[in-house]
Amino acid sequence: MSLAIVFGWILGLLAGIIPGIGPTILILSTLPIIHIFSLSELIAFYIVLIATSQYYGSVVAISAGVAGEITSGPAVIYGHPLLKEGKGPEALAFTATGSFLGALAGIGILYITSLFYTGATWVYHNTVLTTIYFVVFIGMVFAVSNKKLGFVFLILGFLIGNIGFNPVLLTTVGVKQFSLFGDGVPFYPLFLGFIAIPILWSYYKQRRPVTTQVYYPRIKDRFNLLIKFKFYASALRGTLVGAICGLIPGVSYLISSNLAVTFERTLNSSSNSMSKLISAETANNAGAITVLLPLIFFAIPIVLSEAIILNLAEGKGLGIYTAYSFMADNLYWIILLLLGVSILNWFIAGFWYPTVIRLYKKISNKLYFSATVILTILGGVYAYENFIVWQSLITFALSLIFGFAIKDHESKFPLAIGFFLSDSALNEFYRFYLINLQGVF
């Protein structure tokens, strides 16, 4: 268990400080490792990763003016200029404290949900699930810049994901029974070739921005800043926005920071860069906790990384019905884990940030190249362990060709959500047709 927690924390840190590499890419890339975790370890790994990833993106954004995480845009816009004005240490410390308060609020919402969720069977109604799937799909398409391409890839992912035998429709789709792909297209080589390796390669080729010099106050002054937080109203506004955004299927906490800035500007007539920064980062961290609620309480994924984790978790016994008993048995350690990780991250991001910044500076383009090589080897091991060598080789080769041919990497992510939710969404859509539409047309 401790290995899974440490691994999740490390990946969360990397997701925050390495530009362009977020939780989803890291989860996809490390599938051959995390798939051996037990169910509890997998859930612990994931919640630590997501809870951690939102702290360190702002450290890089404020100190280097680079969005370490996709949600760190406001931290670049409002935080980096503060650093240039000589208020870097305040910005870093207050951001960390705001993030911690947002996480605390998220944990509080998690606990309150635990008191009521067993009665919420309505979430499994076919109409509700069908709606959730539609919103997730549409949300993923709208989250990318090139929406037309995103939509095309969503449909492609949906179709590829449905290749093979469907146990609800009782039919084999797209291939012949007993053929090489009779059990479907293997997802790890598909995403390795189509998404992960092309993205890593593109970052390997890019020139990295130079870090602005950061002034590090004395330890005592840094500690004082950590506890001298004043922006409670901004943090509260950010928390409310983030907690609600975290529950929106498809885009979830990805939009919370920008929306929080908008609300802060509108509701706080004396808002300044610091209050907007804190509101945005508080929203990120509140949303990063509430996004977990549908997954851990109901086994319903609302963002791509959750769909990937659920795919693995189902293989270890987490299902719609067993999610209830899993949470009943594991709630308190999950809450304690989130609290512990939040305190740790608050301290490191708000006080020990010099180490984080030095770590960021050490990341060279060679890291991306090494990661590409390692992932390819991992892919081979994974294929061998799961007895899908030929399927993996063919899938990887074809995916790599198309992956490098299509330069707009962001627009490829809807393919992943279309793939992972394909069979459960198709089954739900089919039932919706049977219940509501059959005989109407």
Add this chain to the structure above:
Amino acid sequence: MSVFFSLPLLAKDVTFILYYPPGGSADSHSGVLQSLLENDGYVVKKIYTNTCYDAIRIVSNSDNAMLVTLTGDFTMRGTEICPAAKGFTLVPLTTLANNPNMLCRAPGSNIDLESLRDRQFLVGSPTSRSNIVPLKLLVENGFSNFKIIPFRGASDARMALLSGTVDLLYVAGAGQAIEEAGGKCIAASSRENWANVPFLGDIIPDSSYPEITLTTVLWGHSKNNIDFTKYLGSENYKQFLLERGLTHSGSGIGQSREELEAEINSLDNLLSLAD
């Protein structure tokens, strides 16, 4: 990577592969055997796959793996759900437990045997042959007002009933959980059942409607040397069967491999005739 993290070298390392979602009959019956094996020093892992095809692939390539199936799905000749490719070498090892399919209504519903033909009812059912075939037979014999809504497994179907997606559920392992949630089972697919409710065949015009129970079966390699009689004939297992109102016809009562294959073929023939 599992080669480096958990080497399957121990003779007491076993893996159960299931192709239904967790929470149904296959899961609970194999779960009890899992506990008994673990108490005896075995390291037991459980893997849930998306399809039976995927499960067969894993079991065929792993000496210490066993497939947990439902009779009707997996037979000597292969079926639509669990195909048997050329070179198929798995053999049935033992049955685990038998339980009847139950027709159950949701909490708060007042559907009973008298009102079963009043209007169209949405009836949820897993797509295993032991569920779907008897249900289709019911539809063809006096219950054309039933509209079958298919689900992958009992746990998905159960949540569909509790959420109000369907009016009734035709399922084996979920009946007691439904009653605990406030629902009620009103009929069964065999006269002997834990809820003491009427047999479906007695309420439909066709008196030849067969009694069909759903049986979980373990399949594996012929060299599997686990003494299932010891575990399935134990007092703990008998207690489990008693608490759940289940019966057992396998190794626990000394059933031979030939008798087991005959039982599987018999149900396969029955379902093929009824389909």
